[in-house]
Amino acid sequence: MKRISLFTICFVIFIASWVFLRFVVGGFISVPIPSSVIAMYMALIFVAILVHVSVEDTRFSEFIRPIHETLVDENRKTRRIVLAVLIPILMLGYTYTNIAQKAIPAGDPRVAHPVPPSEFILTYKEKEIGTMQEVENPYRHYEKDSPEEFKSHIENGRRVYYDNCFYCHGDHLDGQGHLAHGFQPLPANFQDPGIIPNFQEAFFFWRISKGGPGLPNNGTPWNSAMPVWEEILTEEEIWDVILFLSHYTGYSYRPSGEAH
Secondary structure (H helix, E strand, O other): OOOOOHHHHHHHHHHHHHHHHHHHHHHHHOOOOOHHHHHHHHHHHHHHHHHHHOOOHHHHHHHHHHHHHHHHOHHHHHHHHHHHHHHHHHHHHHHHHHHOOOOOOOOOOOOOOOOOOOOOEEEEOOEEEEEOOOOOOOOOOHHHHOHHHHHHHHHHHHHHHHHHOHHHHOOOOOOOOOOHHHOOOOOOOOOOOOOHHHOOHHHHHHHHHHOHHHOOHHHOOOOOOOOOHHHOOOHHHHHHHHHHHHHHHOOOOOOOOOOO
8 A cells, every 4th residue: 555645644734724714713613713823823833744754854845855856856747737737727726716706796785884863862771861962972071181190090991891802993094903804794893984983982881881782773784793892891992992982083973062
């Protein structure tokens, strides 16, 4: 029985690892894994394989033997021709799938972030705070009155964000968190200049505190995965994370009292 070459074994391990990450871990077991994360793991596996085959000279020679034979052996001419044709075809297919224009799905009448009416009463749990147009961030005035106190609220907001929010909204607040691609709609991209400047801080308080289940009728049946954060965070923590979003991105919220 012909012995399987070390190169073939390593190649099968490499491909099997990609299949496992792409379709098993990122399919059956958990939400889809971002391609960048898969690429990182595949790079580690590739390095591990190279380290394994290069520990001994005899093992490395055995590993590169099929490669050397394919390149120079006259009896492997057919194999060279097949590879010379197959590799460009595979590269062409990969390039095409990445640059080809994707079909644009039909429009959906649902609204991801519907704006409540101006008389909408903002609440935290059962506590009434005021109407959407009137409520202001109770800690915003520290920006002028007490810069040090304001900084402490921003730092608390930073802590709250990276303890709870970055998994979906991303390290850089760009909506590209580790879990983002498993959701529809995608998490909000706060770096988008059309997000923060178009809404008041009270709007963000409403969306954060009530989450997906708190959307009004004109938002249903939108499948927002936003948790009901008022069940987890304090009122101060929600206001503080709103301060942090603005501070980090450099965008200012729409002033209170302005209609959307």
